[in-house]
Amino acid sequence: MSASKGNESIVRVEFKKQARGFSNKLLTLNSEELLNWIRVSLNLNMGMTVLDVAAGTGILSRSIAPFVQKVTSIDLSQDMISEGIYQNQQLNIANIEFNMAHAEDISYSQGSFDLVISRLAFHHFTNPERVLHEMSRVCDELGSVCVVDMISPEDDDLYNLYNKYERLRDPSHTNALKESEFVKLFKQNGLEICNMETLDVPIHLKRWLELTHTNDQIASRINRDIELELESKKAITGLFPYIDNGEIKFNQKWIKIIGKRVKESRF
Template identity: 50%
Template sequence: MEEHNNLIVKEFKKQAKDFSNQTLSMNNQDYIKWMIRSLQLNKQMKVLDVAAGTGILSRAIAPYVDRVVSVDISEAMIEEGITQNDLQGINNIEYIHGHVEQLPFEEDTFDLVISRFAFHHFLNPLLVLTEMTRVCKSQADVAVIDMISDEDETLSEQYNYYERLRDPSHTLALTKTQFMDYFNQAGLEIQTEDVLQVPVNVNSWLTLTKTEDKIAQHIKTSLQQELISSNEMTGMFPFVQGDELMFKQTWLQIIGKKRAM
């Protein structure tokens, strides 16, 4: 666990400054609206954002709630988040440096617990989801937004193979079925599950993680070979838009209500 966490810190130190790039899919305002529209936010809420990174989702939620607490293991990401909060005049977000496998909060503390694009970096996603549920109030919601892989086992394995090549801190993009199973195991009654297909520019995707040229070229060659052969072999479903090589990323938003004890 410590070795993997150190890897996460290393990889995101390289990425932190570029997370504010407004051309990236993660900063697309339509996608952010999709993320928050089902959260039933109100001004009395105290929200926890788990593995919040620079706080992109925290900032989107902040105007609608009383307070957001954003936890992340990467100090570089936290520093960039604080910079962006200051630039945007947002003052109701508190950053905490911590481990998501052992959240530093009492049970039944938060009115909403969320996590965005983080579960594919966890070694034990069920443990993290269980921790998120523990610190959530009874009958309140836990929400996760993350990329998912195909239900077909071979395509899922291939997709995760290329994601790990690009970013070694990637562990596993779960399937929708796996997420639903984990929510049930964590004591969450699923309220909403919604899927969004998002086009991703391959060059921008590789630039964000500063993937080595040789590895980046191998990934692009594999995607191009799939286009030529028309055989699904990467799990990434590549296509060309204009002159740009793209692929289809599937995002899942799943919301569960903590069962009363």
């Protein structure tokens, strides 16, 4: 079994557990402030067609839908799709279409969409280069490609620590890329970066572990190591935890990077 195929199975198992939890309004995933942070940079209009890649339950799709003609949401997990369809029905949203698809092999023709976007999914991909290539391919030459994801520290040691604990918590996590790696990916895929921002996002440790249903033994280990990091002030987990109003938190650094296809010269 290839690494990609193996991770597909893990993704399906992990997100079967997580699907219903995505509707929890207390989660960072559902923060209207963060959704607006993404949305304001997209130049949305009512004639626009959008592809949301690895859309999960369609949280971002539903945030975008009122401002565009149609959103097509694709995901690998049927459980995520089913929950997304249910949420759309509850809210009477009619301009989102869900389809099951692999992000490395998007089954739409070249230039099919005005905007192609993916939020908080690249850290689950085994081949992010291929995914961004596909996103660029199905984007119209006048359209935009946008990726929003958590990023790792540039320091290699901290990078390895950070991703180690993310994988402990969620086995479907592969690697959160560095900012420099995202910039390189966009350039390699012929995408000129027109907007790039980062944002520190506070994460509640308890909710972070609950969302993924991390088993008690591993959750205890993560909690123990984080408490040790708080006491020792040493970088043990790469998460850099802190106490806020009696709760343990840490900051994820999110990146929003938007690119446009570079037009090839005819000369």
